[in-house]
Amino acid sequence: MNLSLNEWEALAKKALRGAGLPWGIAEVAAKLSRTAVVKDHKIVEDLADWVALCDIQSMSGPKAVFQDTIRPAKTAKFLCPILTGIAIWDAEYSSSDLHGLNFENLVFPRLLGMFIDNIVSQPLAQNRSEFVGCTFDQDAHAQGNNVTVYLMPEKTCHAPRDLASRLDLTPDLHQLFASYALRTYAPATEASRLLGAGAGLTDNE
Amino acid sequence: MHPHQIASAENLKLRPAETVMRLSRMGSFHQSRLSFMRILLRRLKDEAWTFSRPRFDIDENGVGVGVYTAQGPDRAYSLVAFAHDLPAEKRSDRVIADAWDATFTLFDGIPTQADIDRLAQNVPYQEAGRISETELSLSRANRSVRLWEHVVEALAANRQPDVQMIERVGYLMRTTAVYGSGKFGAADRESIAMRPEFAAPFQVEMLSVYLTRTFVRDLVQQMADHKAGGQAARLDPEIAQQLGIGNSTGLGMAPFLINHPDLLNNWVKARETALARVLSVSAPSQEAISVFRDVLRRSAASLRAWRSVHPMQIEKLDVLWADLPKIEAYVVEKGDDLVWSDLLIWAEATVGQDAQEWLVSLVLEPYGDLVDDLVTTMSVQNTSPTPLKGRMSVQDLSYHVNTQYAWALDLDWKATENCARAWYVSEEKLEPRLGERFEEPIEAYEQPLDPGRAVARMAQDLAEFEPSACVAEFLVKYPEHRLAAARVQGVNTAPYSEIRDNTIAAKMMPIDMLRCKLSFFGAIHFDPRSDRWVRICMYNNAPYPEDLQTQDADLWVYPQETHV
Incomplete structure (x- = not known):
């Protein structure tokens, strides 16, 4: 399915909310994902895996920011890349703050990269489609890993390529995101249809 | 020196958001020079756009396709219109409808037959179909059955339709949704936002509706011709010009204003x-006063012709109509000594909000040279989220909460009447709805459209947090408050971005939000049908494309008294 980026953002926002994120965080992550998904389609796959993981694993945002190592809250097994990404973005980290920063038991680091991309405004690293301007020393996924951010030296960067303005989503992935988005919709009832809506039922005049 | 000797920009004193952004006032806004329909028509005329109808294949049942092309200096756009034979029982303005009298898309360029074939397989199904990045909008319209049949019958009988009936209804078809900005596969706004013709907000949608009006006029003539075997009367151009395109707007528009705070700020800030x-302007010129008097007279006649069946709107109209003679008398009394600031101060003390906001719109009319450049400030181009100032202290954030949201902190949020409603989206065609929190099982699905309550809740947790800590640390502990924190910081720099009223109160009127947005579109004669949906008319009295170069493309919204 070929989606406009607006469609993708709307779908992602609702799916992230459906997976349990607060609205304000789902909204920011979905907006940031607009450009991330056309740079790197693996972001879409990681987001799909992440929403599915939300139902079965304990994840949290960081216990604290402004630390050399960012750790999950005590109650959680894994560090959520989106809550963590928002936290370091909100903490207004500089590029030098980020370089060498460690994350403990982080899942899906590419998703953290969406936020780092917006902190580090460097062009795309050659042969590194994962993130703009940074890479990690581990490609942790659902199992979680300790990872460290390495900013790419400027000399290895080159000008950004022209980015597509659409997103091709497989039917399976679309269905997965739609199933989480569905959690944000109230079931249709006759009372809701009659009382809650914004137009008359018969407009044949 | 500017011809009107205005104060320097830094000395301009704008009305405070605490006054302007109250729902009752927003629900009293009127169209103005900065309304999107007027922005579009001024541009089309200034740039001498040309128009053609390369295709119009409609059969005797009113079924077929029409293509209307608008050619600008650099690009062409085509309305591809599909006309359908809709059974009466299927005619509904609700989002949940699945068939319409006519369906449309605005095509980026001039469509080939292959494009039209593809669109014919999708556009008539609206949300159930798919369009592509070569399409800029998707819309549909239903007939006003009474007026449609009357006009077809009259023309087929070789006579003109009843003018009073035309005036009473105002449109032959009403749109029930006009989707743009990437909806259902259409091109994203950012892909076209750099084109000068789409720099102002909602210009794609306004162009689509403008061309739709012409299609509807042509369609009704075609139906009359078929009925009369080609012997029908031609619809009188003066009558045709009175016809606009109706619009039925429900709850979907209300969340838009809350979900797009930067856009709301830019619209209102431009107007303010x-x-x-x-x-x-301390001493208006005689020419400016003359223009003002002219539009005042013409607009007052239009207001007096405004009709509604809704008790709340009837009450508002009674107040507005009672205020009109007072304003007219004041203007006569002041004669050539009229001073705009004195007029507005007098109005604030003497007439209701509806009349006050009407005057706000009217005093802008003589000053295109002062006002029209603000059009360029009304859009929001950046699709990226605005970073939070996370290093701001909790103490400072609390200060902004206390100064910007005092209205929300003063409310008892445990009181049923202050949180009686909840906004949600139904899984039934994703229709936005407003429910009763304590009577329906909807709270789990609530949309974040209650900024006042959200900020009040955040304020409670802020009060317990270390004041010298930074906002980023606060949000690590309370990520659920991020939306509220972002809104508070946003309001601090964009004061018109927030409605300064409770949007989930038992007595909240969603139509106030609808009127605010529709006034920026350029709508007049709002006709609420309940507290949550409203009918309006667009482009009444506007010149048709073929008349754009010879007629007034700006003040058409104030018809001469014979055309109200």
């Missing part, structure tokens, strides 16, 4: 800046 610029 325009007002401040005009009020700073």
Whole structure:
């Protein structure tokens, strides 16, 4: 399915909310994902895996920011890349703050990269489609890993390529995101249809 | 020196958001020079756009396709219109409808037959179909059955339709949704936002509706011709010009204003800046006063012809109509000594909000040279989220909460009447709805459209947090408050971005939000059908494309008294 980026953002926002994120965080992550998904389609796959993981694993945002190592809250097994990404973005980290920063038991680091991309405004690293301007020393996924951010030296960067303005989503992935988005919709009832809506039922005049 | 000797920009005093952004006032806004329909028509005329109808294949049942092309200096756009034979029982303005009298898309360029074939397989199904990045909008319209049949019958009988009936209804078809900005596969706004013709907000949608009006006029004539075997009367151009395109707007527009705070700020700020610029003209010229008197007279006649069946709107109209003679008398009394700032101060003390906001719109009219450049400030181009100022202290954030949201902190949020409603989206065609929190099982699905309550809740947790800590640390502990924190910081720099009223109160009127947005579109004669949906008319009295170069493309919204 070929989606406009607006469609993708709307779908992602609702799916992230459906997976349990607060609205304000789902909204920011979905907006940031607009450009991330056309740079790197693996972001879409990681987001799909992440929403599915939300139902079965304990994840949290960081216990604290402004630390050399960012750790999950005590109650959680894994560090959520989106809550963590928002936290370091909100903490207004500089590029030098980020370089060498460690994350403990982080899942899906590419998703953290969406936020780092917006902190580090460097062009795309050659042969590194994962993130703009940074890479990690581990490609942790659902199992979680300790990872460290390495900013790419400027000399290895080159000008950004022209980015597509659409997103091709497989039917399976679309269905997965739609199933989480569905959690944000109230079931249709006759009372809701009659009382809650914004137009008359018969407009044949 | 500027010809009107306005105060320098830094000295302009804008009306405070605490005054302007109250729901009752937003629900009293009127169209103005900065309304999107008027912005579009001024541009089309200034740039001498040309129009053609390369295709119009409609059969005797009113079924077929029409293509209308608008050619600008650099690009062409085509309305591809599909006309359908809709059974009466399927005619509904609700989002949940699945068939319409006519369906449309605005095509980026001139469509080939292959494009039209593809669109014919999708556009008639609206949300159930798919369009592509070569399409800019998707819309549909239903007939006003009474007026449609009357006009077809009259023309087929070789006579003109009843003018009073035309005036009473105002449109032959009403749109029930006009989707743009990437919806259902259409091109994203950012892909076209750099084109000058789409720099102002909602220009794609306004162009689509403008061309739709012409299609509807042509369609009704075609139906009459078929009925009369080609012997029908031609619809009188003066009558045709009175016809607009109706619009039935429900709850979907209300969340838009809350979900797009930067856009709301830019719209209102442009209008308030325009007002401040005009009020700073200390000695209006005789020419400016003359233009004002002219539009006042014409607009007053239009207001007096405004009809509604809704008790709340009837009550508002009674107040507005009672205020009109007072304003007219004041203007006569002041004669050539009229001063805009004095007029507005007098109005604030003497007439209701509806009349006050009407005057705000009217005093802008003589000053296109002061006002129209503000059009360029009304859009939001950046699709990226605005970073939070996370290093701001909790103490400072609390200060902004206390100064910007005092209205929300003063409310008892445990009181049923203050949180009686909840906004949600139904899984039934994703229709936005407003429910009763304590009577329906909807709270789990609530949309974040209650900024006042959200900020009040955040304030409670802020009060317990270390004041010297930073906002980023606060949000690590309370990520659920991020939306509220972002809104508070946003309001601090964009004061018109927030509605300063409770949007989930038992007595909240969603139509106030609808009117605010529709006034920026350029709508007049709002006709609420309940507290949550409203009918309006667009482009009444506007010149048709073929008349754009010879007629007034700006003040058409104030018809001469014979055409109200």
